[in-house]
Amino acid sequence: MALKTYESEFKIVRDDSKCIACQVCVRQCANNAHIYDAEDEKVYADDSKCVNCHRCVSMCPTKALHIEHTPLQFMGTANWTSSAIRNVIKQADTGGVVLTAMGCDKKYPNYWDRILLNASQVTNPSIDPLREPMELKTIIGKKPDKLEFENKGGKVSLKTHLTPQLELSTPIMFSAMSYGSISLNAHKSLARAAFEYGIYWNTGEGGLHKDLKKYKDRTIVQVASGRFGVNSEYLNTSAAVEIKIGQGAKPGIGGHLPGEKVPEEISVTRMIPAGTDALSPAPHHDIYSIEDLKQLVYAIKEATRYTKPVFVKIAAVHNVSSIASGVVRAGADAVVIDGLLGGTGAAPAVMRDNVGIPIELAIAVVDARFRDEGIRNQASIIAAGGFRNSADVIKAIALGADAVYLGTAALVALGCHVCQKCYTGKCNWGIATQDPYLTKRLNPNIGSGRLMNLLRGWSIEIKEMLGGMGINAIESLRGNREHLRGIDLHDKERELLGIKAAGETW
Amino acid sequence: MKRIYISEEYCIGCRLCEIHCLVAHTKSKKILKAFKDEIPKDATAAVLVEEEGHLSFALQCRHCSDAPCIEACMTGAMYRDKKTGAVLHDEDKCVGCWMCIMVCPFGVTAADPATHKITSKCDLCAGQDSPACVANCPNEALVYEDRENES
Amino acid sequence: MFRFEKKANPFYEKDVSGCAVSAIMNTKGRRFSSEGIVKSIANQRDRSNGLGGGFAAYGIYPQFAELYALHIMYQNQASAHKTEQYLDDYFQVEHKEVIPHRHDTVISHHPFLRRYFVKPYPVGEKTPDRIFERLSEDELVIKNVMRINTGFDGAFVFSCGKNMGVFKGVGYPEDLAVFFKLEEYSAYIWIAHGRFPTNSAVWWGGAHPFSLLDWAVVHNGEISSYGINKRFLENFGYNCTLFTDTEVIAYIFDLLVRRHDLSFEMASKVMAPPFWDEIEKMPDEEKELYTTLRATYGGALLNGPFSVIAGFKNGIIALNDRVKLRPLVAARKDDFAYVASEEAAIRIVQSELDRVWSPAGGEPVIVMLEEPAAVPTAP
Numbered sequence A: 001m002a003l004k005t006y007e008s009e010f011k012i013v014r015d016d017s018k019c020i021a022c023q024v025c026v027r028q029c030a031n032n033a034h035i036y037d038a039e040d041e042k043v044y045a046d047d048s049k050c051v052n053c054h055r056c057v058s059m060c061p062t063k064a065l066h067i068e069h070t071p072l073q074f075m076g077t078a079n080w081t082s083s084a085i086r087n088v089i090k091q092a093d094t095g096g097v098v099l100t101a102m103g104c105d106k107k108y109p110n111y112w113d114r115i116l117l118n119a120s121q122v123t124n125p126s127i128d129p130l131r132e133p134m135e136l137k138t139i140i141g142k143k144p145d146k147l148e149f150e151n152k153g154g155k156v157s158l159k160t161h162l163t164p165q166l167e168l169s170t171p172i173m174f175s176a177m178s179y180g181s182i183s184l185n186a187h188k189s190l191a192r193a194a195f196e197y198g199i200y201w202n203t204g205e206g207g208l209h210k211d212l213k214k215y216k217d218r219t220i221v222q223v224a225s226g227r228f229g230v231n232s233e234y235l236n237t238s239a240a241v242e243i244k245i246g247q248g249a250k251p252g253i254g255g256h257l258p259g260e261k262v263p264e265e266i267s268v269t270r271m272i273p274a275g276t277d278a279l280s281p282a283p284h285h286d287i288y289s290i291e292d293l294k295q296l297v298y299a300i301k302e303a304t305r306y307t308k309p310v311f312v313k314i315a316a317v318h319n320v321s322s323i324a325s326g327v328v329r330a331g332a333d334a335v336v337i338d339g340l341l342g343g344t345g346a347a348p349a350v351m352r353d354n355v356g357i358p359i360e361l362a363i364a365v366v367d368a369r370f371r372d373e374g375i376r377n378q379a380s381i382i383a384a385g386g387f388r389n390s391a392d393v394i395k396a397i398a399l400g401a402d403a404v405y406l407g408t409a410a411l412v413a414l415g416c417h418v419c420q421k422c423y424t425g426k427c428n429w430g431i432a433t434q435d436p437y438l439t440k441r442l443n444p445n446i447g448s449g450r451l452m453n454l455l456r457g458w459s460i461e462i463k464e465m466l467g468g469m470g471i472n473a474i475e476s477l478r479g480n481r482e483h484l485r486g487i488d489l490h491d492k493e494r495e496l497l498g499i500k501a502a503g504e505t506w
Numbered sequence B: 001m002k003r004i005y006i007s008e009e010y011c012i013g014c015r016l017c018e019i020h021c022l023v024a025h026t027k028s029k030k031i032l033k034a035f036k037d038e039i040p041k042d043a044t045a046a047v048l049v050e051e052e053g054h055l056s057f058a059l060q061c062r063h064c065s066d067a068p069c070i071e072a073c074m075t076g077a078m079y080r081d082k083k084t085g086a087v088l089h090d091e092d093k094c095v096g097c098w099m100c101i102m103v104c105p106f107g108v109t110a111a112d113p114a115t116h117k118i119t120s121k122c123d124l125c126a127g128q129d130s131p132a133c134v135a136n137c138p139n140e141a142l143v144y145e146d147r148e149n150e151s
Numbered sequence C: 001m002f003r004f005e006k007k008a009n010p011f012y013e014k015d016v017s018g019c020a021v022s023a024i025m026n027t028k029g030r031r032f033s034s035e036g037i038v039k040s041i042a043n044q045r046d047r048s049n050g051l052g053g054g055f056a057a058y059g060i061y062p063q064f065a066e067l068y069a070l071h072i073m074y075q076n077q078a079s080a081h082k083t084e085q086y087l088d089d090y091f092q093v094e095h096k097e098v099i100p101h102r103h104d105t106v107i108s109h110h111p112f113l114r115r116y117f118v119k120p121y122p123v124g125e126k127t128p129d130r131i132f133e134r135l136s137e138d139e140l141v142i143k144n145v146m147r148i149n150t151g152f153d154g155a156f157v158f159s160c161g162k163n164m165g166v167f168k169g170v171g172y173p174e175d176l177a178v179f180f181k182l183e184e185y186s187a188y189i190w191i192a193h194g195r196f197p198t199n200s201a202v203w204w205g206g207a208h209p210f211s212l213l214d215w216a217v218v219h220n221g222e223i224s225s226y227g228i229n230k231r232f233l234e235n236f237g238y239n240c241t242l243f244t245d246t247e248v249i250a251y252i253f254d255l256l257v258r259r260h261d262l263s264f265e266m267a268s269k270v271m272a273p274p275f276w277d278e279i280e281k282m283p284d285e286e287k288e289l290y291t292t293l294r295a296t297y298g299g300a301l302l303n304g305p306f307s308v309i310a311g312f313k314n315g316i317i318a319l320n321d322r323v324k325l326r327p328l329v330a331a332r333k334d335d336f337a338y339v340a341s342e343e344a345a346i347r348i349v350q351s352e353l354d355r356v357w358s359p360a361g362g363e364p365v366i367v368m369l370e371e372p373a374a375v376p377t378a379p
């Protein structure tokens, strides 16, 4: 065996004065980083196996554990960082692609942190959400440009009826994460929380498990290039259907769920033989152009008898505004834009870290383009990719999004510590794994409660911020960029975002 | 009565219940002190985690309404608490005959090999709101509920 | 003093102000003098600070009832000259004159003020710009007014309706009434506004009422939804150039009532809709109606504190924001209807009232002429 020339990334630090050798850590680490020596009656660590997921740290009853980034650093240069060197060595060892997970790990400018919100003073009273109504209800779907009424014997009634819409109690949804990439318990937690909170969750491309059919009215079913689990019943067991063209973490490439991760339950749900690789091609092989997309949109509308809105999800790439415009013209009721920081269960690091554009700019240019073209009413804009808190959400809405999708934030609420090893299938938190020993670590009763807490917390904060701006309905903030100011931004960036600089007045 | 129930689908086999049960039955009730000074090496907790493959569950005295151990105990060391209905053990009266161990259908009482007396028997943490194993189960696999009155 | 520069800022700007509003209308269409409205607005002097005031009067030009009355302010002769050339190209100008005003009042600085009674040239004959081809007369007037207001330095059209006119400027409204010789006019609707701007960018055009065709809007409040109202309107081809909330309110009325045929009630329910909680409790049909209304016209919801009075040829509509953050009082006496910021401003005109009430937030007060006005409708 050739010499392994790089050392562990993390160091497990055990405080021996606190360790009671209970072996909880040994049982909890699926990476076998903790080893009990019965002879010594002591627990030892193998640093090289640790992925810094903090499971053992959280579980240790005496708080004896601590994980550090290894102090051993490559000499390196500003350019040749430790991770750059480590990746080259790894690839020289294996000849493979460097795999990773979660969202982009490069320090590009974060626009959310360069946008400031407004508040009322004197001339316009702020509104106290504890005392006055504060409305976050959001309606997703195609809207007419104008309404027509008829007067039937003195009674005015609607002549224009809306096409199917989704009603959200708060402008947040859970984004697509497939059964396969995450566990059934994770799906149960998401579905139940969405159902109880009055929002929607998304199945991702891996089909819908039979136990979750009861959440139908709060479920968005996804149709992706692999078409896993798609049949007419699947399409109709939903509130909306989402066609996935691209994903922010890996625009332009497909997915690969290895056969080891396709046990019986998943094989049934995905409608593929157990143990076979589940391959999602890079493009849909029946969509090579925008008119092909239109056919699929309408095929789905036909299959669901025009009772469900159809979303189309695209990655935020350079041409996003014209692509989105085409998507609307192809008949989509909502366009989902997934930005540069969007997450994934597995992607080549080079794709994740280098392809696409930030969601902030994408929302701004798509919303502006739709208004320019007079088609803003024809589709909702749903933004996804890296929303970390309620301020990010409210800024996205002020830029022009109707609602946002949460992926990573939802997983973090479920226990994820963003160790970025989803693709190993050994998630110690029971989320990105199918190992029954691990999946039961996520109790959906706890998980759904935590997700609802997150939704509640963010909603309260959004209400506070809205009230501060003197606004009591979320639609009055949507696309209302007058309430945003840019800081530390170039003129061109502000122009694209459509916002003034901090310090500029109305 | 309120009993401890287990949902085995959520028991992750961490055995924190056992650890905290032991601690709860020491004088100090402080985990570090308990493990360094108070708890003997081969002590068994009143709750035991059974495991096979990925399946696991924690089991402790069921506080049976028709308890064979009370029937079998010749000194009256095993008795039912009139207020709570819990099956309890009085160490002073115990003579170490192990009849209770023989008759317990769940195998959840254990004796100290040195004194022969029963030393490990779930007492529902003596009337605490939430017994230690329940309070410290990280996955809500253990719950403390009154299910009889519900159904 | 008057400011008249067009702002060079590429971003839209909006001014912020508090205000007094008042309106008096005769529901039989009988015309009456300006005395009452001037008294009413003067009684609310506290609510303005001398940096803007104005009036709208309906039924004042019966002799030109068929023609659009353009009131234009100019910064200098050059801008007047250039604009008049443009008017000659696009309009048949039947009559033009200086808007009568006094030179011996406290209003010492003012722009050139002229009015023109015009008709757009019928399309095809002399219309030089083919883009305007298929538009109605109203649309032609709007397009040309917007073109002058955005493209002509130093010229600003502040009124363009038929048989009505706006008189406004920098000063207290009662002083402007003297300046504009309002005692010489009689109207069946009078609307007045006194302004309390909080920024210094005060100019004659920024005073209220804001008017478009026969809409005249006065408003007290600050619209926190301004940014999206403006962008919503852009979707329908309206360019907000005036940097005032009032402008967006006028355009929203125009869009909903004139172009989308919504009733006044429905239009008010777009601007100040019922809360979702209330909608939830409605019978199914109504629930669908209001849900659809909010979902479709969310961008036209006016958020933030406001009380607004809008006049049009057949009546007035007064509306508060849905949580009533600004005052508004309405009253009736025989065939007179009154609305004002304060009850005192009504009582000073008419102490004996049949009914006085404070309309609830989001509940419009709509007063229509008993007989449609003796004003020809636009073709």
Ligand code: SF4
Pocket (backbone or CB within 6 Å): A012, A028, A029, A030, A031, A032, A033, A034, A049, A050, A051, A052, A053, A054, A055, A056, A057, A067, A428
């Ligand atoms: S991988 Fe996770 S559980 Fe294992 S040692 Fe590292 S931090 Fe602890």
Ligand code: SF4
Pocket (backbone or CB within 6 Å): A014, A018, A019, A020, A021, A022, A023, A024, A025, A026, A043, A059, A060, A061, A062, A063, A064, A065
């Ligand atoms: S969980 Fe903590 S106390 Fe238990 S063996 Fe591991 S480090 Fe020691």
Ligand code: SF4
Pocket (backbone or CB within 6 Å): B010, B011, B012, B013, B014, B015, B016, B017, B018, B049, B057, B058, B133, B136, B137, B138, B139, B140, B141, B142
């Ligand atoms: S603490 Fe809970 S999850 Fe852990 S072994 Fe005991 S019962 Fe199971």
